[in-house]
Amino acid sequence: MGFFRPGNSSNYYIGIWYNKTIVTIETVVWVANRDTPISDSFTSKLKIVDGNLVLLNESNSLIWSTNMNSTATAASATLLDDGNLVLRYGSGSSLPIWQSFDHPTHTFLPGMKLGYDKRTNTSQVLTSWRSVEDPGVGLFSLEIDQNERQYLVKWNRSVDYWSTGSWNDRDKLFELAPEVRKNHIYNISYVDNENESYFTYSLYNRSIISRFIIDVSGQIKQLTWSDSSGQWNMFWSLPQDLCRIYGGCGEFGVCSQSLSPSCSCLIAFKPRSKNDWNLRSFSSGCVRKTEVNCSITIDKPAFILSYVEESFLSTFPENEAQQLDESSCSYSCLHDCSCNAYTFISNVCHHWNHENMKNISLGFVSNDSYLDTSKFHIKVASKDIPHLIENSGKKNKDANLGAVVGSIAVVVFVLCVILFMIRRRKTMILVGKTTMEGSLMAFVYRDLQIATKNFTDKLGGGSFGSVFKGVLHDSTVVAVKKLESVSQGEKEFRSEVGTLGIIQHVNLVRLCGFCAQGKNRLLVYDYMPNGSLNSRLFNEKEYYPLSWKARYQIALGIARGLVYLHERCRDRIIHCDLKPENILLDADFCPKIADFGLAKLMGRDFSRVLTTMRGTRGYLAPEWLSGVPVTAKADVFSYGMILFELVHGKRNSEQSEDFTFKFFPSLAANVLMVGGDILSLLDSRLNREANLEQVTKILKVAYWCIQDEEDSRPSMSEVERILEGVLDVSMPPVPQYVKYFDDDMEDFLFFKPSSGIQFS
Known part of the structure; x- marks a missing residue:
């Protein structure tokens, strides 16, 4: 604990951060004077005065205090190992009279309570920083809704834009945020008694360093420190769609999930704080490049068209509503200096001035990302709209007329020559109207x-x-x-x-x-120059087989692609036909998943295609064949089957030279479960040149992925974190159908013990 200065800021704050010999990146978890910084850390003082911990600036003025009404003559402040700063009166063994855990800033640490005090009718609230260089109270907050036993994420402490859904105590998860659940990293619990209701969590392994924050982006995140990479790895982040964060791009900011970064400014606008935007903190929004001046007739203002989510338009400026047609609505706004923009919805004209736009912090969206949007016409200086900018030579057109005509003649002649040459070609390369x-x-x-x-x-x-x-x-x-x-x-x-x-x-x-x-x-x-994974993996004549390092990175890359499809893109996608043929390799052998989203294009014929196409069947999850609804866990099953093949270098089911039929997951289980020679399972072309720990990890993950029941399989985000080294993976149970597989069978049978039905 001490004075710190965030980033390139010139301001100092009192804060608490992790020991830098363990967490090498300065990571502040609590700030005392977040809205009242000091400029000189050498002459400012943190001390105990009249039983309170206080911060005095260089002028000896009070900047921050614990504000406890006390007449105590003896007090002590202690920073505990869990990150809690406690103030006690009298002997060090007395109960804390004040503690930082009761006054969180943007970080929720293990052991901390985040809830509601029924005695004082107050909530503990997590509030984002203003930017990565300003720990002041930001726009986004997280607080408990004790009636619904859920957390709400809010903009400006007023607009709820995301909810975890109610806590399910039986399954230990939030209904709308299953990512935030009890798992093998932490145990989350809910407490409700006559004095308070709150959530808290604890880590199973005290050597793991994990924290929960509300970010400057408006997302809530769980992060875990990785010693091997020397950085924080994201365990999960919610809401996953950044464009669903109210005011996430600020006033006049445009959000598009297909771009990186997701925020940009409307045409004719620029970032309000270029420094914040460079630091990927966008909530400060955008401002006009040129202020609109109604008194100037030379450069009349014009409108740009953008789109805004209808949910953002839940509050209309009723006092500005008018019964006008759209052209009259536009004209009246154009000639009203107080009118900043107009909307025309349900045949009602709404004028927006600066105040009623600012009050709801309209966030605009890119029309290539959202179809359910409303048109929003915003007044700007016409000189800032590219297609309205007049040619700089227009004023001198008479003087330059001869030069222009001569230039046009030359251009026409050149074009004629080019067209003549093109027509002489035997084959036209582009013949249609692409x-x-x-x-x-x-x-x-x-x-x-x-x-x-x-x-x-x-x-x-x-x-x-x-x-x-x-x-x-x-x-x-x-x-x-x-x-x-x-x-x-x-x-x-x-x-x-x-x-x-x-x-x-x-x-x-x-x-x-x-x-x-x-x-x-x-x-x-x-085009992917290195073809598909199956052509590289199963080709016995391949002179340079994929190294183990390349295979591990391919496994990790496929996992990351599936995480994006399942959890992070706006339209969640189940691939439905994941197999080595649909994993392509670019020039650097980076894996790229192909054919995602095509199941929906195929419509009703898709299930027939899956069950009849040769080569697909060995990757199908049992639920495909038993008729139950298919979820993203079907892709997890297919991914597990691919992991086995990455290790073995051959198809999972193969017929040997002596005509016996072998199923690799069954053979590998006999080695993995008894602690046998793991590298003996490796592709023989690799000559045992592989990281034993990684091979073991891949096999464990593979068995977890192909569990009989969907709920027993991990999510792809959990798989990603395991392969990245963020999470540990325990020894999995052997799936039932792997146990029941018989080497003498001539085909691969899926066995579903609960129904006793076999599917070939």
Whole structure:
């Protein structure tokens, strides 16, 4: 505990942070004078005066105090090992009269209570910092709703924008936030008695360092320190969609989940604090580049069109509501100096001035991310709108007319020559009307026929169709997938593809275009030069087999891609057909998941495709075949099967030279569970060159992933943290169908003990 200065700030604060020899990054967990900084830490004093702990600045003025009414002549302050600062009167063994755990700032530490005091009718509240360099009380807070036994996340202590849902004491989790639950890292519990109601949590292993915070972004996060990487690893963060955080991008800020960072300013606006935005703290919002001046007639103001979530428009400025048509609504706002913007919703015109816009901190969204949005017309200086900026030479057009005409003649001549040369080419590379549709290229079928040489260079095929190599007119190499058995119409197909187009992650193959012409349905992806995982993993003639280090990174990359699909993209996606054929490798062998989101495009035919396509069956979770609803845990099962193959270098089920049928998970269980020679299970081409601890970890994770019951399988975010070294993994039970597998069987049977039914 002591004076600290956050980042490049010139202000000093009294704070508590982790021992820097253990947590090497300065991580402050509590701040005393968060809204009243001092400028000189050498002449300021933290001392006990009249039974209170007080902070006096360089002028000896009181800056902060524990504010206890006391006449005590003896008092002591102690910083405990759990991070709690306690003030006691008399002997050191007396109960604390004041403690920092009762006055949290932005961090919820193990052992701390965060709840409601029924005796004083007060809540303990976590409040974000203003920015990473300013620990002052920020816009976002977390507090308990004791009636519903839940936590609410609020903007400005007034607007609830996210909730954990009620606490389920039986399952030890929040209904709307299952991530915040009892697990093998910490135990969370709820206490309700006549004096107070609160949540608290404790760590099972005291050597683990973990903290819960409300971030400057408006998210709540659980972070765990990793000694090996020397950084904080995120255990979970909620809400996962940053664009659902009220005011997360501040006034006149635009949020788009498909961009990084997710916040930007509207056209004609700039960040209010460039320094905050550089530090990825966006809640300060944006301001106009040029203030609108109604008295100037030369540069009349104009409107820009943006979009705002309808939930943000729950409060309208009723005193500004007018029964006007839209053109009159626009005109009246344009000529009213107090009008900042207007909306026209349900045939009602609403004028927004600075105050009623500021009061609800409108957060704008990108129209490529949200369809359920309302139009919002904002007044700006016309000179700041790019398409309204006049050509700088317009005023001198008479003087330059001759030069302009001459330039046009030259340009026309050059264009004619180019067109003549193009027409002489035997093959036109681009013959159709390929256009941009949102962030995707909308190809005509003929263009893709030419690019793929009439679909002759086949790269592979799978559950959804065949993939061909293509070269576009600008020499870009792409992979073109011809979809088969698509049951959707063109409009529905374009809508679904548009949703897939904004999903981007380093471990997902990027969709860059599509074709929806007649009955043809094609998708155009980035080309992956190293092909699919199965071509690299199962190719016995591969001269340079994938090293163990590469395989481990591939396992981790696939996990990260699935975490994004399952938990972090706006439209949660279950892949439904995860297998090595759908894991592609770029030039650096970074894994990228392909064919995500296509199950929805296939419609009702998809279940038939899965059960009939050769090669898919060995990765299907039992619930696919037993008819129960399929969840993201089906992908977890498939991922576990892929882990076994990464270790073994062969398909899990194979027929040997003596015609016996072997199932690798059954063979590996006999070695793992008895502590046998783990490296004997490794791909023989690796010559036992692998990290024993990592191989053991991969196998343990694989068995957890293929458990019979969905609830017993981990989430992909838990798998990710295990592979990153943040979480430990215990010895798993052997799944029932692995136990029942018989080496003499000639096919792979899924066994479901609860029903006694076998599926081939």
